[in-house]
Amino acid sequence: MEDKKRTISGFSKLSKRKKIKWIVENFFKDPEKVMHELVSYWHKDEKEQKILDEISENTLSNYPLPYGVAPNFLVNAETYAIPMVTEESSVVAAAASAAKFWLSRGGFKCEVLGTEKLGHVHFFWPGSFFELKSHMVNLKPQLMASVAHMTANMEKRGGGIREITVRDFSDEMDDYYQLFVSFETCDSMGANFINSILEQFAQEIERYFLHAEGVSAEHRQVEILMSILSNYTPDCMVRAEVSCDIEELRACADMPAKDFAERFCKAVKAAYIDPYRATTHNKGIFNGVDAVLIATGNDFRAVESGAHAYASRSGRYRSLSHCSLEGDRFRFWIDLPLALGTVGGLTAVHPIAKRSLELLGKPNAQELMCIVAAAGLAQNFAAVRSLVTTGIQKGHMKMHLGNILNTLGASDQEKERAQSHFADQTVSFHDVKSFVEDLRL
């Protein structure tokens, strides 16, 4: 049932303090304390806070997440310290450890396989696909002319519209067609550029059929459904790879290098075969990928949805990474669709995203694709290495213990005692709490 106290109109028009006041008074038991807490996370510099506030809407405060760095990443012969924002403990440590391992084994070799972005105008038209295609000869130049003023700058940078075709979905929904447009957006992710062009194209399609010669009255009507980019970008793709002699993997585990290599490849194959395992395997990849995307102000939801679609392209959801053992060589690689930007959007606004890009040496979009794919592969390597050797809990528990101790407000001395006590014991909140309480007796 609607609770009148908890609904409001005109919330967005309130000042920030009034918004907080209304929220804390109606949703919290201890309004003053919560108000104080929310305000305590405001940036001390008003101008900086305003920048953050204006990134989103109805902002009350900031939501801090740890900003970490995984050093020693050798990617295409460049050495990087990669910035990562994540709430999950062990992720940065795992990336750093994998980076260090591959540093002396040639590092990550990355290749951009394509940079094509896509967008569609979805529309309904009562004619046949054959007829629609025949109109493209005249429609295409009109479409291009209608956006010439919008593409001029992008063209100067080497980008623009690459191809316009039409696609037929009329056998799945009556009269449903798509204008299928491919773009090169250089160093910008290009969402605004693409969507603006598509909306212009939509108007132009309507106009074309209203005025074109030789079109019967019933074929003059076009219903535009929507105009939007696609986050599925199978031709905006990067491959990242590591390889070494199998014998060099002896440092990875307490077992013969060949056994480790075989177990590792079997684990990757299991994620290729089984969608349940693939989902968790790929989640491990995104632990790395998303952390770098957030740190650099990129849209991780767009990348995630595109990559999961790509992982399902065979009709079954599969692992994004692959492993092979050929002769005495171990090879581990990932193909990842990544539509990224290093100019525009949040990358130009968020103060720390700007610093992240500076830390990475101001990469262009293709270089950032390589860095992000390397971080994803490193994360996957570290996770699978742990899974097929010690299991992941050993490393996780150490970090988990740290988090519990912080939650309990443990002193440095209590932390030290707890860390040595739990070094070879299973960590649970209950056990750590009683241990700390005993220390405090």
Ligand code: MEV
């Ligand atoms: C945990 O965040 C990620 C892993 O589950 C990934 C995997 O299972 O490969 C360890």
